[in-house]
Amino acid sequence: MRNLIPWRKKKKNEVMPAESRRENLFGRFFDDAFWPSTDFFEDRSWFPRMDVSEKKKEIIVEAEIPGMEKNDIDVRLNGRRLTISGERSWDREEKEKDYLRCERSYGYFNRSVDLPAEVNGNKIDATYKNGILKLVMPKTKESAIRTIEIKT
Secondary structure, three states: OOOHHHOOOOOOOOOOOOOHOOOOOOOOOOOOOOOOHHHHOOOOOOOOEEEEEOOOEEEEEEOOOOOOOHHEEEEEOOOOEEEEEEEEEEOOOOOOOOOOOOOOOOEEEEEEEEOOOOHHHOOOEEEEEEEEEEEEEEEEEHHHHOOOOOOO
């Protein structure tokens, strides 16, 4: 259950209204009704939102990863499983700040998705701009969409 609730270290005198506690407990539980992968249950504090689209000759993945440097993001491809991981540091100073609400997430993330087709791992174009990681992955010739004739 601990992994289903966004967590952060609380200050001693932090006051959280009942409505906020309820929102923290249940608000994000159904964000992704079809959980992204089995690594949903890993211990992590956040994961980037992703869009995956398939075109005739390529698959495009766009992930929201704001507040990071491109060198802090790791992208791996193992067969048809794409994994994006990294760590966003907590770099805010706490001096004379009494937060009433802290919603930004920090820490390690690991997000995996199974691609709908085989891609050429040597020709992936990866760019990171304005907090968006974009991967354009050309499909291999073997994975191109084709019609299969059914014989009787």
